[in-house]
């Protein structure tokens with residue numbers, strides 16, 4: 644008989660709940676457990692509450708994770724389920740990312756009202772996105788576009804589109820798929836034109852360091868290639884001091900024991916960019932990521948990073 648209930652912490656948005664359910668389903672399958680073995684605790688975060696300004700101004704990524712991490716450190720939950728893309732590179736001491744689920748499609752999708760593709764949007768059309776990366780990539784493709792801030796969860800953004808607030812928006816295909824809403828995508832954006840954010844499409848689990856019984860359970864659902872790719876992407880971000888304050892794209896792929904990484908940094912207007920491609924053995928995933936970040940930092944020069952804030 645199951646005696647201890649594992650408490651899963653998650654944000655309350657429909658996408659976050661879908662991710663928590665996926666993590667629970669994988670744990671149930673791996674360990675032959677029933678739903679009763681888990682309790683899902685939905686926790687509201689500052690990132691969910693702040694809707695009136697870009698998160699890059701309000702304090703960045705940690706806004707989606709702070710309250711979950713406090714619950715972990717207080718022992719109110721046993722592990723938290725996150726979108727890796729939302730995770731800061733530095734975690735509070737005592738916590739670690741202990742498992743990654745197999746990565747979903749990392750591509751971005753365009754959801755168009757006025758046209759079904761970015762290329763077909765009328766001159767000067769309005770596209771909503773609060774992501775600095777998506778804003779810069781949009782402007783690189785179409786400098787004529789009027790890019791406006793668009794906050795809120797996936798449903799909120801889709802409602803704003805229907806209300807005519809913008810002619811289109813960009814969302815992660817992974818999120819749309821997890822919500823069963825991939826049909827709203829009118830164009831799947833190619834990786835070379837629209838390189839994804841580090842971590843995009845990968846769900847991660849954060850827990851207390853040293854919880855060995857939990858670590859053993861989680862190791863059964865950890866996807867090694869996703870974990871290796873994320874070690875590289877997060878090291879890249881850390882080397883660039885990756886906050887939400889500049890447009891950064893980065894993606895690693897794993898083929899057996901080999902890792903290939905592509906990274907891009909852009910100016911917010913999309914006019915300037917620096918790119919890197921690197922590869923090597925997966926055992927060096929983090930080293931490849933940080934060397935790539937440092938190389939881009941040198942290529943761009945310090946002015947590149949200071950000029951936009």
Ligand SMILES: NCc1[nH]cc(CCC(=O)O)c1CC(=O)O
Pocket residue numbers: 726727728729797813814815816817818842843844845846
């Ligand atoms: N900041 C919101 C967020 N964090 C992760 C995803 C998508 C899902 C994923 O990347 O796994 C989204 C929504 C979006 O970008 O459309």
